[in-house]
Amino acid sequence: MAEGDNNSGYRLAAETASLEEQLQGWGEVILMTDKVLRWERAWFPLALMSVVSFSFLMVYYLDPSVLSGVSCLVMFLCLADYLVPALAPRIFGSNKWTTEQQQRFHEICSNLVKSRRRIVGWWKRLFTLKEEKPKMYFMTMIFSLAVVAWIGQQVHNLFLTYLIVSFLLLFPGLNQHGIITKYVGMAKREINKLLKHKEKKN
Numbered sequence: 507m508a509e510g511d512n513n514s515g516y517r518l519a520a521e522t523a524s525l526e527e528q529l530q531g532w533g534e535v536i537l538m539t540d541k542v543l544r545w546e547r548a549w550f551p552l553a554l555m556s557v558v559s560f561s562f563l564m565v566y567y568l569d570p571s572v573l574s575g576v577s578c579l580v581m582f583l584c585l586a587d588y589l590v591p592a593l594a595p596r597i598f599g600s601n602k603w604t605t606e607q608q609q610r611f612h613e614i615c616s617n618l619v620k621s622r623r624r625i626v627g628w629w630k631r632l633f634t635l636k637e638e639k640p641k642m643y644f645m646t647m648i649f650s651l652a653v654v655a656w657i658g659q660q661v662h663n664l665f666l667t668y669l670i671v672s673f674l675l676l677f678p679g680l681n682q683h684g685i686i687t688k689y690v691g692m693a694k695r696e697i698n699k700l701l702k703h704k705e706k707k708n
Contacts, residue, residue: 518619525615531591533611534598540614545679554675562668 529536542550570578636643658666680686 518616518623521619522612522616525619526612529615531594533603533607534594535590536614537607537611538598540610543675543678544682551676551679555672558668558672558675562664562671566664 541547542554545551565575632643635646661669677686
């Protein structure tokens, strides 16, 4: 067991180091993005939502085709991949890179690797469920996809995408400031009250 944990730890460290090396040119941008997503300043959420809202308003106004939208997105990513590593040190100043920043960069890369492992683990468990309990897998997938299809039919696709992107971008800040924990706790208490109330009636 201990040997397995050590091997897993070594693999995690190796994957983290490899990711750090790949993202080294994006270090300053990643740290700045991390500060914005975690709401280190009070006006960061407002600025974040303003940028997201403006971007989606432009997409709604221009109404590009799927092919044009995908092409523009990939073109933007290619330009960013080329320009950011070259311009970031000049803008942020690579000589200001501190031990604290390096440690935070390491934590971010480690969290990304752990998140990737969780996603792969969920994907493997899904296929395990398919092999071991095919009926349950089939019913779960059909029901889940039917619900998603119904939601997509009721809500405009661009607005739904806007809500999803907004939630994903706000989630780190909501989690960092304990807002999600607070409301999840409130929901649990209300559910427990309802269950106790029903038990008393019975």
